[in-house]
Amino acid sequence: MVRSIRASKSGLKKAEKKFNGKDCTQDYLAGAANCTRQTVSKFFAGVAIDRRFFLSICDELGLEWREIADLESEIDGGEGGVNTQRGLYIPNTRCRRLWGRKDLVEKVLSRLSDPQEPSILALSGSAGYGKTEAATQIAKTALKNNTFADVLWVTARQTELVDGRISEENQYEVLNWNRFLHEIADQQLKCPVEGVHQRLKEEKLLVVLDNAETADLESILSKLNRILSPSRALLTSRVKTKPPYVGLIPIEGLDxxxxxxxxxxxxxxxxxxxxxxxxxxxxxxxxxxxxx
Incomplete structure (x- = not known):
C-alpha cells in the first residue's frame, strides 16, 4: 500500500478554499487531524505526508481525499524519506505584502550574519504588530541569500496570557525543552534527539521559535544557546526576554x-x-x- 500521498495542484486549491472557509488556524487543524502543524504545513505545500494524516486532514476539511490527492505521483516510503526542499517548515504568509518592515528585515538579517551578535535574537512587541509575518520574511530572505542552509520553524501553541503569564488551565500545553527538541529532531531534521547538536554544528541552520511567550523559555533558551554555533535562533514574543545571551529587537507599530x-x-x-x-x-x- 502507498504510505505517503501529496495533494495535486487542483486539489490544493480546493483544500485551501475549504480551510479559509473554516476560519481556523493550522494549529487547530493539526489538533483535529491528530498530527503536527508541520505535517499540515507540508500538506498545504503539496509535499507528500503519511497516508493516514492525509486522509485525516481531508476528512476534517470535509473533502473526498481521492479528489485531492495527486494519485499519479504517489510516493512509497512515508515521511522518513530525504526531502531536499528548503524552507519547508516556514509558514505561509497571511498578508499579500509586508508593509513598513523593510528596514526591520534588513536589520535582523544583518545581525543574524554578524558573528559578534548573540546566537539568539528576539523580535518583541505587542499582539498584532506582525512579528510572525516579519519572521517569515526574514527566514525566506535568509534562504534566498544563502545565509543559512535551511530553516527549522517551531510554533508554540497560542495560549491565553494572564498578566503576561500563561494561564494555569493552559499549563499542560506549554512547549518545554524536550518537546521542542523532539519536534526539531523527529519532524524536521529526521534524526535522533541525540543528533540535533551535531546537525546544528555541521550545518548553519536558522531555528525559529514563534509565539515564544507561550513556551517554557527558561528550559529552552539556555540549552539551545549552548548547542547553536554556528547555527542561530530567532524568537517572536509578546514579552521581552531577559537572558544576556539574547539580543532583543523591539518591533513597533507601523508608521x-x-x-x-x-x-x-x-x-x-x-x-x-x-x-x-x-x-x-x-x-x-x-x-x-x-x-x-
Whole structure:
C-alpha cells in the first residue's frame, strides 16, 4: 500500500478554499487531524505526508481525499524519506505584502550574519504588530541569500496570557525543552534527539521559535544557546526576554505612511470604496486609535 500521498495542484486549491472557509488556524487543524502543524504545513505545500494524516486532514476539511490527492505521483516510503526542499517548515504568509518592515528585515538579517551578535535574537512587541509575518520574511530572505542552509520553524501553541503569564488551565500545553527538541529532531531534521547538536554544528541552520511567550523559555533558551554555533535562533514574543545571551529587537507599530498604504491596498483588494478614498485626517485617526 502507498504510505505517503501529496495533494495535486487542483486539489490544493480546493483544500485551501475549504480551510479559509473554516476560519481556523493550522494549529487547530493539526489538533483535529491528530498530527503536527508541520505535517499540515507540508500538506498545504503539496509535499507528500503519511497516508493516514492525509486522509485525516481531508476528512476534517470535509473533502473526498481521492479528489485531492495527486494519485499519479504517489510516493512509497512515508515521511522518513530525504526531502531536499528548503524552507519547508516556514509558514505561509497571511498578508499579500509586508508593509513598513523593510528596514526591520534588513536589520535582523544583518545581525543574524554578524558573528559578534548573540546566537539568539528576539523580535518583541505587542499582539498584532506582525512579528510572525516579519519572521517569515526574514527566514525566506535568509534562504534566498544563502545565509543559512535551511530553516527549522517551531510554533508554540497560542495560549491565553494572564498578566503576561500563561494561564494555569493552559499549563499542560506549554512547549518545554524536550518537546521542542523532539519536534526539531523527529519532524524536521529526521534524526535522533541525540543528533540535533551535531546537525546544528555541521550545518548553519536558522531555528525559529514563534509565539515564544507561550513556551517554557527558561528550559529552552539556555540549552539551545549552548548547542547553536554556528547555527542561530530567532524568537517572536509578546514579552521581552531577559537572558544576556539574547539580543532583543523591539518591533513597533507601523508608521503612518505604511498604515495608510496598507489600509488603501486592502480596501482596493476587498472592494471597499469608502476606504479607498479615505482622507489623510481619517488615516491619522485610525493610525492613532490602532497604535499602528
Amino acid at each position: 503612518i505612511t505604511s498604515s495608510g498604504e496598507l489600509l488603501k491596498d486592502e480596501a482596493k483588494y476587498n472592494e471597499i470604496p469608502i476606504l479607498e478614498n479615505i482622507s489623510n485626517e481619517q488615516i491619522e485617526r485610525i493610525h492613532k486609535l490602532s497604535c499602528g
